[in-house]
Amino acid sequence: GEDVEQSLFLSVREGDSSVINCTYTDSSSTYLYWYKQEPGAGLQLLTYIFSNMDMKQDQRLTVLLNKKDKHLSLRIADTQTGDSAIYFCAGGKLIFGQGTELSVKP
Amino acid sequence: DAGITQSPRHKVTETGTPVTLRCHQTENHRYMYWYRQDPGHGLRLIHYSYGVKDTDKGEVSDGYSVSRSKTEDFLLTLESATSSQTSVYFCAISGEATDTQYFGPGTRLTVL
Numbered sequence: 001g002e003d004v005e006q007s008l009f010l011s012v013r014e015g016d017s018s019v020i021n022c023t024y025t026d027s028s029s030t031y032l033y034w035y036k037q038e039p040g041a042g043l044q045l046l047t048y049i050f051s052n053m054d055m056k057q058d059q060r061l062t063v064l065l066n067k068k069d070k071h072l073s074l075r076i077a078d079t080q081t082g083d084s085a086i087y088f089c090a091g092g093k094l095i096f097g098q099g100t101e102l103s104v105k106p
Numbered sequence: 107d108a109g110i111t112q113s114p115r116h117k118v119t120e121t122g123t124p125v126t127l128r129c130h131q132t133e134n135h136r137y138m139y140w141y142r143q144d145p146g147h148g149l150r151l152i153h154y155s156y157g158v159k160d161t162d163k164g165e166v167s168d169g170y171s172v173s174r175s176k177t178e179d180f181l182l183t184l185e186s187a188t189s190s191q192t193s194v195y196f197c198a199i200s201g202e203a204t205d206t207q208y209f210g211p212g213t214r215l216t217v218l
Contacts, residue, residue, distance in 0.1 A: 006148075033206065042196055042209035043149075088148060090207075094139065094164065098148035 002026040004089060006097035013105055018076040020100045022089035027070060029091035034063065034074045037086045037099070046087070047074070079104050109133050110210040112197050118216045125184040127213050129197030131177075137200045138180040139207065140164075140172060142193040149196065155180055156203070187217040 004024045012018045024032070030051055035043040049056045049063045049072075056063045062075040072089055079102075086099040109132030119125050129138060139154040141164075151164030153172040161172050169191060171183045184191055197210040 008146075031206075035209075042211045043198075045206050045208070048206060090149075094151045094154065096141075096149040098146060 002091070002095045004091060004095050004097040006087075006089060006100045008098060009101050009103070011103045011105065012079050014079060014081055016079055018074075018079045018083070018102055018104075020074045020076075020087050020089075020102065022072040022074075022097050024070050024072065024089070024091050024095075026091055026095065027067065031091075032063075032065060032072050033090045034061075034072075035088040035090060035096075037088065039085075043088060076102075081106060110197060110199055110208060112195075112210040112213050114213060115211065116214045118218065119187050120218050121188055122186050125187050125215065125217075127182045127195055127197075127215070129180045129182070129210060131180075131199045133199060133208075134177060135199040135201050135208075136177075137203060137205075137207075138174065139198040139200075140170070140180065140182045141196045141198065142166065142191075143196060143212075144193050152182065152195075187215075189217050191215065192217045 006022050031048050033048045034046040036046045037043045047058050060077045064073045081104045084104045086101050088096050088099045090096045111130045113128045140152040141149045150166045152170050155161045155174040173181045195213045198207040200207045
């Protein structure tokens with residue numbers, strides 16, 4: 001069946017860039033999403049990219065989509081301690097990755 | 107924030123008892139979803155609804171049933187709770203199947 005894979009942990013220093021990666025198997029998704037989950041809270045939509053785009057930039061966030069390799073990435077520039085959270089990628093068919101826990105050290 | 111509430115927010119129950127979780131929305135969205143979140147598994151879809159009285163199974167539907175008698179409410183029932191159903195349960199809504207999903211705050215369920 002469809003699958004979405006993410007690495008589980010990422011640790012960066014404050015001010016550095018963070019790159020969170022995701023691979024997926026279902027290429028029929030119209031949109032691909034990134035959600036952020038802070039401790040004890042639900043998921044909040046962070047950004048999304050339409051499947052016919054290669055890149056989308058939204059302030060500190062850059063989403064890259066490589067359809068050939070079925071690879072999605074989220075880059076956070078100038079990472080802050082407030083960015084510490086779990087980040088989920090998701091595609092169509094309601095499949096979510098396991099989540100990447102981002103830890104930002106001062 | 108999208109108007110989604112879940113109740114209760116926390117519940118502790120015993121094995122074998124029935125449990126019902128409620129999701130309520132004020133957005134008049136057509137689609138509603140129930141997920142469970144467990145360490146190492148991310149979010150897994152339990153059931154979803156695409157309209158009043160229209161529901162379908164997700165990836166991990168065994169042991170769960172749902173009902174949607176009104177647009178705004180989607181109920182998740184564990185007929186006989188088991189310890190493996192200890193989890194955090196999230197409700198989500200969307201206007202259409204391909205639309206962005208908006209999530210509720212979650213319900214933490216512990217089955218002893």
